[in-house]
Amino acid sequence: MFSRDKNLHALERFIYKHLGAREASAYLFANIVGVHINIKTAAQCELPAAQADAKTMWLLTKKLKAIGLFALFDAKENDNQVFYVAKSRKRAESLRSAFQKLHNQGSTAETNTIIGTLLGYPASAVQYYIRLHPENGISDNHKEMMARNRFYAHSLAHENEEFAAYEAPLYKYLSRHCPRTAKILTGNKSKRWLD
Numbered sequence: 001m002f003s004r005d006k007n008l009h010a011l012e013r014f015i016y017k018h019l020g021a022r023e024a025s026a027y028l029f030a031n032i033v034g035v036h037i038n039i040k041t042a043a044q045c046e047l048p049a050a051q052a053d054a055k056t057m058w059l060l061t062k063k064l065k066a067i068g069l070f071a072l073f074d075a076k077e078n079d080n081q082v083f084y085v086a087k088s089r090k091r092a093e094s095l096r097s098a099f100q101k102l103h104n105q106g107s108t109a110e111t112n113t114i115i116g117t118l119l120g121y122p123a124s125a126v127q128y129y130i131r132l133h134p135e136n137g138i139s140d141n142h143k144e145m146m147a148r149n150r151f152y153a154h155s156l157a158h159e160n161e162e163f164a165a166y167e168a169p170l171y172k173y174l175s176r177h178c179p180r181t182a183k184i185l186t187g188n189k190s191k192r193w194l195d
Contacts, residue, residue: 005177007067041091047083049079122162151170
């Protein structure tokens with residue numbers, strides 16, 4: 001177990017070295033940790049294109065592999081290098097395929113369900129997102145909820161249960177095993193942390 005923790009901390013240092021120790025970097029690392037500890041089955045991540053040279057991507061792939069994760073790099077878009085992280089190539093390819101379908105064919109309930117499920121979101125949140133977007137608009141209550149939660153679109157009726165199932169275990173893990181990242185994330189007082 002020590003080796004896995006050591007490798008996880010090496011990944012954390014690598015991300016902060018290349019992207020700076022800031023909230024966006026901590027968010028990227030936390031998403032990866034979510035896959036590492038089985039809260040998420042996969043994650044869609046981004047690196048600024050300026051930092052995504054071949055050597056950096058090779059090193060990132062190596063550091064992810066050291067903690068048992070696979071990285072699949074996609075095309076650059078909007079000045080970012082998009083990549084998918086999962087415990088298997090097949091899962092990463094499934095997420096990339098679903099996002100490509102979303103990009104090429106537009107938002108559908110089927111595609112959003114696949115993406116939400118692969119990202120590990122609770123079913124109540126996925127169904128709420130599908131009902132909410134895009135044609136139904138966003139209520140003021142939902143905007144407030146989005147502002148206080150960090151990782152995904154919670155559902156209004158089940159926000160606390162979803163937070164307890166998805167975000168709280170991640171925050172507990174980060175607080176215990178990755179205090180540097182926890183400190184950066186807790187610096188944003190507008191976002192929920194462990195209550």
